[in-house]
Amino acid sequence: MKEYKPGDIRNFAIVGHASSGKTMLSEAMLEAAGVINRMGSIAAGSTVSDYHDNEQHRQISVSASLMHLEWLGKKFNILDCPGYADFISEGLGALRVGDFALIAIHANHGVGVGTDAVWKYATEDGIPKMIVLNAFDKEETDFEKTLAQIREHFGERVFPMTIPVNPGPGFNQVLDVPRNEIITYATDKSGKFTAAKATGEWAERVEDLHKQLIELIAESDDALMEKFFDKGGLSEEEWRAGIHTAIQKQVFTPLFVTSAENNIGVARLMDIIAKYGSSPVDRAKVKGVDGDGNPIEVSLDDPDPVLYIFKTMSEAQFGELSFFRIYAGAVKFGSELYNTDRRSTEKIGQIYLLNGKTRTSVPSLSAGDIGAVVKLKDTHTGNTLCSPRRLVSLPKVDYPKPNIHASLRSAVKGEEDKIASGLAALHHEDPTFLYMVDSELRQTIVSAQGELHLEVIAERLRKRYNVHVDLIEPRVRYRETIKTKGDSKYPPQKTDRRCRTIRRSLDAHRTQAAGYGPGVPSVPCGPKCGSRLRAVSGKGRHEGLRGRYPRRLPGGRCEGRFLRRQDASGGFQRYRLSDCRILCLQRIFHGGAANAARADPHGGNPHSGRLHGQSDGGSFQPAREDPGDGHGWRLPTHQGARAGKGTLPLLEHPPLTHWWPRRTRRRIQPLRRNAPRS
Ligand SMILES: Nc1nc2c(ncn2[C@@H]2O[C@H](COP(=O)(O)OP(=O)(O)OP(=O)(O)O)[C@@H](O)[C@H]2O)c(=O)[nH]1
Numbered sequence: 001m002k003e004y005k006p007g008d009i010r011n012f013a014i015v016g017h018a019s020s021g022k023t024m025l026s027e028a029m030l031e032a033a034g035v036i037n038r039m040g041s042i043a044a045g046s047t048v049s050d051y052h053d054n055e056q057h058r059q060i061s062v063s064a065s066l067m068h069l070e071w072l073g074k075k076f077n078i079l080d081c082p083g084y085a086d087f088i089s090e091g092l093g094a095l096r097v098g099d100f101a102l103i104a105i106h107a108n109h110g111v112g113v114g115t116d117a118v119w120k121y122a123t124e125d126g127i128p129k130m131i132v133l134n135a136f137d138k139e140e141t142d143f144e145k146t147l148a149q150i151r152e153h154f155g156e157r158v159f160p161m162t163i164p165v166n167p168g169p170g171f172n173q174v175l176d177v178p179r180n181e182i183i184t185y186a187t188d189k190s191g192k193f194t195a196a197k198a199t200g201e202w203a204e205r206v207e208d209l210h211k212q213l214i215e216l217i218a219e220s221d222d223a224l225m226e227k228f229f230d231k232g233g234l235s236e237e238e239w240r241a242g243i244h245t246a247i248q249k250q251v252f253t254p255l256f257v258t259s260a261e262n263n264i265g266v267a268r269l270m271d272i273i274a275k276y277g278s279s280p281v282d283r284a285k286v287k288g289v290d291g292d293g294n295p296i297e298v299s300l301d302d303p304d305p306v307l308y309i310f311k312t313m314s315e316a317q318f319g320e321l322s323f324f325r326i327y328a329g330a331v332k333f334g335s336e337l338y339n340t341d342r343r344s345t346e347k348i349g350q351i352y353l354l355n356g357k358t359r360t361s362v363p364s365l366s367a368g369d370i371g372a373v374v375k376l377k378d379t380h381t382g383n384t385l386c387s388p389r390r391l392v393s394l395p396k397v398d399y400p401k402p403n404i405h406a407s408l409r410s411a412v413k414g415e416e417d418k419i420a421s422g423l424a425a426l427h428h429e430d431p432t433f434l435y436m437v438d439s440e441l442r443q444t445i446v447s448a449q450g451e452l453h454l455e456v457i458a459e460r461l462r463k464r465y466n467v468h469v470d471l472i473e474p475r476v477r478y479r480e481t482i483k484t485k486g487d488s489k490y491p492p493q494k495t496d497r498r499c500r501t502i503r504r505s506l507d508a509h510r511t512q513a514a515g516y517g518p519g520v521p522s523v524p525c526g527p528k529c530g531s532r533l534r535a536v537s538g539k540g541r542h543e544g545l546r547g548r549y550p551r552r553l554p555g556g557r558c559e560g561r562f563l564r565r566q567d568a569s570g571g572f573q574r575y576r577l578s579d580c581r582i583l584c585l586q587r588i589f590h591g592g593a594a595n596a597a598r599a600d601p602h603g604g605n606p607h608s609g610r611l612h613g614q615s616d617g618g619s620f621q622p623a624r625e626d627p628g629d630g631h632g633w634r635l636p637t638h639q640g641a642r643a644g645k646g647t648l649p650l651l652e653h654p655p656l657t658h659w660w661p662r663r664t665r666r667r668i669q670p671l672r673r674n675a676p677r678s
């Protein structure tokens, strides 16, 4: 394999709004360079870049693809990125390792939301941008109007390097400003072209534009500017020498017109990229931190290797494929590198150059290049691999937070483990996808960038891990709070022996979902409300409530109790009780014949269902702490147990406090056997 010096490598990401022709542009480049014999098409799902099933049947790009070719002695590493915002993580990773961004804009549609976004990301990454205005073979394109719109968005310094001569169906000629020529492309999609001097009206136009171009180039450098003023222009040699710097400094943003579908205008674009495009040498030093967290610089000519993993992908037959860019040193098959993020050593396996799914194995790659390696043990997107002699960690890409959530439902029992490992692998592959098991909702919540993203994730999970999952709407995590004070009644009722729960009615207390979900009306608690709460005696501390899901939150706030209330559909819902203050539950009860019979006059073990100091079922002890607010509540009485009186100071909106969470030994069972469990 040919070795390329860093100066001969062109790493770039093709980014832009959805369906602007990025994939076709990369296909046209591969065809022009002779990597493929015939251009594939999106409709037939035969492009090199979009080779995954989910890309072919949706006819959109879903993941970034790496391709390479040689043009004018330079190696192009092309990263074709998806345009849909749902898959933005792919574009962000590619922009991070690219030396410039090729931003595709559809000639009919102009600048889209996606165009603005990638422009912003490329600017944040500090890489130059080039614009490709694509699809001039379409009807009703208006070059001047679209150029004006682009300039409105990205500034007046967007400069057309080529102009469509015969836009519309049959488009095959462009005016080439640097060369003052009209380029005529072959209509066989080979990308071949012939050049002729511009004549007539086109000659005047190109001359004018050529002057403007030279002026822009002169602005990039003081010495050139002086020459420009001295001589009234620049020689071809001078302006050609300055064009690279001008693009690097973004004195102007070059714009090219193409029809990627027909491979028109692409070859000259590749010429400009090969001659004047950014190479790794233009960003020879990158910042990172060493093993102690001190800032350091990694230089292209450092001998110790530093690799940044910008993408990982699990492939059938191959296992995990990690895409990397080398920022220093060289990487060789069989070498050992240290993963500073995972603090583990990785042995480098087969190294590949990729063209979509076609892999070419190479023994090594040197600084500046991009490749992929298989089967790293514990290396994920965003990790840095380096020599154990010099530890380096490169800054990670700042991925956007997910903005859509769904609940993942397993359709087949027993697949939970497979689903869990699949979700973990997918998260490591795509950091913009997150998941969690919500113990409150008892649902697995998956979060992603958009609906399409969620669908693709679920599809990957099904296909790759062979599991049966559906996406459903997640439940809403409401909060209950107690809004008013009131007396409570304790209707005599049978108490489930297993629960030993005091059925305590909170129907006098109105509850309201607090702050979660819009417009949830106040719901009075039904008679069963609070049936999971019970009074216990703490050992010499407080008496408090015990429940099934106690959770103490930081800052002294305690949440985690559930009120049970019947919703409109008749089912029972339980939401955490929050924003209320429960000082202490003072009375101690047993709520049933069974408990009463087992009452322990000496009290002690709260887990037994008998409470400290309790002498018989249904009786009570006076409060240790009585807030004295006069709001007593009646004890449940049955089977001869005495009625008692306690105080349940459930106050309004309080800053809150403790309640002493203790785990019940057994899970409290639902009281109504037939009641659906939420
Ligand atoms: N007429 C015409 N159609 C084009 C051209 N380039 C792309 N298309 C069509 O536009 C559609 C989208 O093209 P893609 O190359 O997939 O666009 P993309 O930007 O890669 O799309 P995403 O990656 O999904 O964002 C396909 O149907 C292409 O055939 C072009 O130059 N002329």
Ligand SMILES: [Mg+2]
Binding pocket: 022, 023, 024, 050, 060, 061, 080, 081, 082, 083
């Ligand atoms: Mg695409």
